[in-house]
Amino acid sequence: MTKRVTIADIAARAGLSKGAVSYALNGQPGVSESTRQRVLRMALEMGWHPNSAAKALSGARAGAFGLVLARSPATLGVEPFFMKLISGMESAMAATQTALLLQVVADHDVEIATYRRWWAERRVDGVFLIDLRCDDCRVPVLEELKLPAMVVGGPGHHGTLPGVWIDDAGVMVVVMEYLAALRHRRIARVAGVAGMLHTEVRTRAFEEVCARIGLDGTTVNTDYSPDQGAQVTRRLLSAATPPTAIVYDNDVMAVAGVSVAHEMGVDVPGELSIMAWDDSVLCEIVHPALTAVSRDIDGYGRHLAERLLALLDGQAVTDYENPPPRLVVRGSTARPTAGTV
Amino acid sequence: MTKRVTIADIAARAGLSKGAVSYALNGQPGVSESTRQRVLRMALEMGWHPNSAAKALSGARAGAFGLVLARSPATLGVEPFFMKLISGMESAMAATQTALLLQVVADHDVEIATYRRWWAERRVDGVFLIDLRCDDCRVPVLEELKLPAMVVGGPGHHGTLPGVWIDDAGVMVVVMEYLAALRHRRIARVAGVAGMLHTEVRTRAFEEVCARIGLDGTTVNTDYSPDQGAQVTRRLLSAATPPTAIVYDNDVMAVAGVSVAHEMGVDVPGELSIMAWDDSVLCEIVHPALTAVSRDIDGYGRHLAERLLALLDGQAVTDYENPPPRLVVRGSTARPTAGTV
DNA sequence: CGCGCCAACTGAACCGGATCAGTTTTCGGC
DNA sequence: GCCGAAAACTGATCCGGTTCAGTTGGCGCG
Structure with missing residues (x-):
């Protein structure tokens, strides 16, 4: 039972050569249909699985x-x-x-x-x-x-x-038009790591929409950590004219943002709207639940x-x-x- | 450049047999120290790495x-x-x-x-x-x-x-004595999946400590999901004499619990103390930050x-x-x- | 009837290492 | 300077698959 089954075992039992068994198991031509069925049945019975190393060594795939x-x-x-x-x-x-x-x-x-x-x-x-x-x-x-x-x-x-x-750029338009329709004029974006393509794509789209609709938009880059998310939020909310909406590049920072707002006595969503990029249970379990961009990951x-x-x-x-x-x-x-x- | 280097290549270049090269590369006896160094240097130069399939096929390890x-x-x-x-x-x-x-x-x-x-x-x-x-x-x-x-x-x-x-049982004692010292008498535990050993170990410890110190303890099992965490919390807080402290078996449910408390107008930690098993940034970013059991995972x-x-x-x-x-x-x-x- | 062809199958080589039984070289000791 | 043993190295085999060049047998067809 603790012995591993190889195609040689199957070949011996079927009275065939290794090659024939290999053809049978791989659906290759070169064996009759009845033989193929017999071999397949035996392989199943004997609990055969191809040795991945042998397969990788001879064939092309490592699997x-x-x-x-x-x-x-x-x-x-x-x-x-x-x-x-x-x-x-x-x-x-x-x-x-x-x-x-x-x-x-x-x-x-x-x-x-x-x-x-x-x-x-x-x-x-x-x-x-x-x-x-x-x-x-x-x-x-x-x-x-x-x-x-x-x-x-x-x-x-x-x-x-x-x-x-x-298409992050496309959603960014939807997001910003939604916020604009809610009458937000000063919108901040707590972005991810600068230099990452999706960060840059979103930033560019953000700036374009702001320019087009005439919004006052700011982007701040972070390392995605809730720590930085919280710090940036604190700084944003401490400004003379703080934003009325913040869009976060991930859910964790958005949750951290809600926390900071609480801590500073800023009402969400009354004084501050918060949005998360990427939806997850996290967004649903905080209070208030977070509006989010939901992607089919x-x-x-x-x-x-x-x-x-x-x-x-x-x-x-x-x-x-x-x-x-x-x-x-x-x-x-x-x-x-x-x-x- | 796109050709993979094998020990045969090294052997040819070093004027040795495959076997000798194999010995040299594996620190086996059978080659002189000078030869070994020469082979090792060549292998490094030529960018050799052992083919994992070949290694797994001959030797014992799959790696x-x-x-x-x-x-x-x-x-x-x-x-x-x-x-x-x-x-x-x-x-x-x-x-x-x-x-x-x-x-x-x-x-x-x-x-x-x-x-x-x-x-x-x-x-x-x-x-x-x-x-x-x-x-x-x-x-x-x-x-x-x-x-x-x-x-x-x-x-x-x-x-x-x-x-x-x-040692979950040991920490459970620490946790419960801490809560008892804070004068909590009715403590609920929102546990994980019933049947999982760590769940059962904690439950048993929980019940033993309750019995020993004379606390009123309840355990409710969940599937670890924030959904169930929230539901159970709602039920617990709706009781005639709700618990004054809840211990959650993971951080996500604890966060959901805080949310439910908010939603029901229950003050944390004034009316309800909340604890999470397993610490993470999640516990730090919610408001109030969660007291947690921190394990070196x-x-x-x-x-x-x-x-x-x-x-x-x-x-x-x-x-x-x-x-x-x-x-x-x-x-x-x-x-x-x-x-x- | 015999030729040719194809389906069905065999045997051996191969992938790239590890390892072992031999063979050659080296070297110390007398 | 020669012997014997250990060190250094070679060649072959194995691991378990895939694949290819042959071999066999059966059958259709002229």
Whole structure:
């Protein structure tokens, strides 16, 4: 029972050669249908699974995709985004018996070293590149290695690598027009890390809409941590003419923002409207519940994995834009009370 | 450049046989020190990394550990525990070039199937068993497969598999005595999933302390979701004589609890003290900040990985109890105001 | 009837390491 | 200067699959 079954065992029992069994198991021509059925039945009975190492050594595939996360464990842990993305990816990978290799590293240098090692070790068939930056130094490395990769983010700045993204700029317009319709005139944005493409895309869209509609908009960059989110909020609310609405680039900072407002005696949403980018239970459980940009992250992950699989099959994979996110309105946004405008 | 370097390449360039190169690279006797240095230098120059498949096929190791998470993506995403644990594990695994295979599944049946498949495919050298249950059906499977495993949790109910745990019962005493010292008499516990060992251990400790000190304690089980946390809180606070303190089994439910209190006009901590099991930024960013049981999860993960590595080296690995957690007191707990007791 | 062709199958090589049984070299001791 | 043992190294084999060049057998067809 504790003995692993190999195709040689099946071959012996079926009175066939290893080669024939291999053809039968892989749906290759070269064996009769009746033999194939017999072999398949035996394999099932004997509990055979292909040794992944042997498969990887002879065939082309390692049967695994890699994901490197270059963020602090603290940020990672509290942001639902990553786990949702991962489980989305896996739902697509499960069908093809592809595993996910996860590595949490400190910075991009270690991340690049990981890609090189994985490539040399033939450990993965492809990788997902996450947290795309403007002029990302990881892109040319993956191109040089010819390591199949799907970029989480875009459009642009991912060279020849295919990307999957969500139209952040488009939602930004919806968000800002919504806030403007509520009569907000001074709107602040507590953004994520400067240099990350999605941060820059949102910032540019934010500024364009502000200019177009004639709003007074400010963007402040942070490292996504609730600490910085709280600090920035304090500073914003302490200004002579504080904003009447703040848009946060993730849910955790938005929750921290609500907390600061409480602490400073600022009424939400009466004096201050708060919005979160990315919806999660977090947004629902705070009081007031947060209006949020809700993206289908599970689907995002699924598309990424499906396309990486297609890429390995030699199909031409083009960039893909996910369906646009929805604006989920909850209690944290409202028309500002007379005195505050 | 895009050609992968093998030991045959090194052998050819060094004028040696494959065998000699293998000995040199692995620190085995059989080659002179000067040759070894020369080979090592060449390997470095040529950017050689062992093909993980070939290594796994000939040697014993697959060079990977597996972790299966059988929880809903929603719960996983928002609980910082898992990501912290994972990055702790990896910090110990990085030194030995061991990768982490992550799989998110729906239930224990799929989880067990995953273990069997991994074992048959020789994909992993060992696994971490998480969310241990009383009389866990996964334990006998791993024992039968002789798949090296470290159990996250205990003590007890993990058969012959070594476990690493945190003394929840001990902290429960500290927590309850702290609340009792604040003059709380009616204390509720919003627990996690019934049947999970750590839930049961805490529940038992909770009841024992209540009986000993003479407190009025109630435990309600949930599925860890903020939804249920909120619902249970609403019910508890609607009782004729509501509790003056609630201890939640995770941070997310505690945050939801604060929200419900707000919504019902119950003052925290004046009328109701709230505590979270497991500390995270979440506890710090809500208002009031949550008093919490802070466990060193990173260290937890590190210990688990170190011990699994030791297990593979044939060392005798015994159970291990992590250092006791600390009680981090913040603004959400206080002596209840006169009227409420 | 015999030729050719194709389906069905075999045997061996191969992937890139580890490892072991031999073979050659080195070197110390007498 | 020669012997014997240890050190240094070679060549072959193995791990468990895939794949390809052959081999066999059966059948249709002229």
